Amino acid sequence: ETGVxxxxxxxxxxxxxxxxxxxxxxxxxxxVSWYQQALGQGPQFIFQYYREEENGRGNFxxxxxxxxxxxxxxxxxxxxxxxDDSALYLCASYPNGANTEAFFGQGTRLTVV
Amino acid sequence: GNxxxxxxxxxxxxxxxxxxINCTYTATGYPSLFWYVQYPGEGLQLLLKATKADDKGSNxxxxxxxxxxxxxxxxxxxxxxxxxxxxxxxxxxPRRGYQKVTFGTGTKLQVIP
Numbered sequence: 001e002t003g004v005x006x007x008x009x010x011x012x013x014x015x016x017x018x019x020x021x022x023x024x025x026x027x028x029x030x031x032v033s034w035y036q037q038a039l040g041q042g043p044q045f046i047f048q049y050y051r052e053e054e055n056g057r058g059n060f061x062x063x064x065x066x067x068x069x070x071x072x073x074x075x076x077x078x079x080x081x082x083x084d085d086s087a088l089y090l091c092a093s094y095p096n097g098a099n100t101e102a103f104f105g106q107g108t109r110l111t112v113v
Numbered sequence: 114g115n116x117x118x119x120x121x122x123x124x125x126x127x128x129x130x131x132x133x134i135n136c137t138y139t140a141t142g143y144p145s146l147f148w149y150v151q152y153p154g155e156g157l158q159l160l161l162k163a164t165k166a167d168d169k170g171s172n173x174x175x176x177x178x179x180x181x182x183x184x185x186x187x188x189x190x191x192x193x194x195x196x197x198x199x200x201x202x203x204x205x206x207p208r209r210g211y212q213k214v215t216f217g218t219g220t221k222l223q224v225i226p
Contacts, residue, residue: 006156031212042117042202042216043157056213090156094212101147102206102214104157 004093004105012111013081021076021108023091030095032074033102034066037088049074078110086112115140119203119217126224132190134220136177136203139184144205146170146179146186151200151219160188160201164208193224 005024013019025032031050035043045058049068063079072093078085088109092102119136126132138146148160148170161170166181175190186203203217 033212033214035214040219042204042218043214045213045215048213058213092157092214100212101145101159101162102212103159104149106156 004091004103006089006091006105006108008108009106010109010111012113015081015083015112017081018077018079019081019110021078021089021091021110023074023076023093023105025072025074025091025093026103028095029093029103030072031093032068032072033092034074034076035090035092036060036085037090037107038084039087043090046076081112083112086110115144115205115207115215117203117205117215117217119201119220121218122200122221124220124222126193126222128195128224128226129192130224132188132193132197132222134188134201134203134222136186136188136217137184138186138203138205140205140207140215142207143181144207146177147204147206147214148175148177148186148188149202149204149216151202153199157202193222195224195226198222198224 033048034046037043048056052068068074088107090107091105094100145164147162149157161172163170163179169178200219206214
């Protein structure tokens with residue numbers, strides 16, 4: 001059983017550009033969430049996808065958007081990058097249902113200059 | 114809304130010392146509670162969990178008990194090792210609805226030989 005994998009591991013972008021981050025969920029998991037972890041902080045929930053539909057969103061602007069594909073892999077897109085978007089972006093997957101813990105990937109370190 | 118408060122770090126201990134990291138939460142209903150660990154440059158790993166009042170989660174010598182009356186979930190270990198040096202996050206997720214995880218700000222633990 002493979003774990004959650006994210007790509008790329010590191011990325012440098014210029015302010016104003018757009019970025020796409022990718023996540024392959026753990027086998028058998030149909031729910032994917034994305035989190036932003038700024039340096040020295042806890043992860044903050046961005047949004048969640050279940051069966052290709054967004055079914056929950058945190059306090060992030062619309063320039064943060066996502067997709068989930070039929071194989072349950074997912075993308076996070078961020079438009080018009082700002083310096084404050086520099087962070088570790090974590091993807092988590094879990095089988096749908098209560099009391100199930102999230103399985104996290106290693107994250108993508110995004111630096112906006 | 115839901116929130117998690119954990120003691121600020123860094124916490125510096127000598128090897129074989131006793132560890133306590135305090136965590137309290139605010140949530141509606143009866144959330145599931147978690148401790149995650151993050152080693153330098155890595156993503157999050159689930160350390161332990163508890164899903165109902167008075168449950169004790171345990172793993173690798175770490176323990177935490179779900180205390181509903183004090184809304185707490187303190188992490189303890191009787192004898193820490195250098196390899197336990199990491200950042201520890203207390204977290205909760207609702208037992209119903211979408212699986213948004215709310216994290217504390219993290220506590221950095223440094224164990225010195």
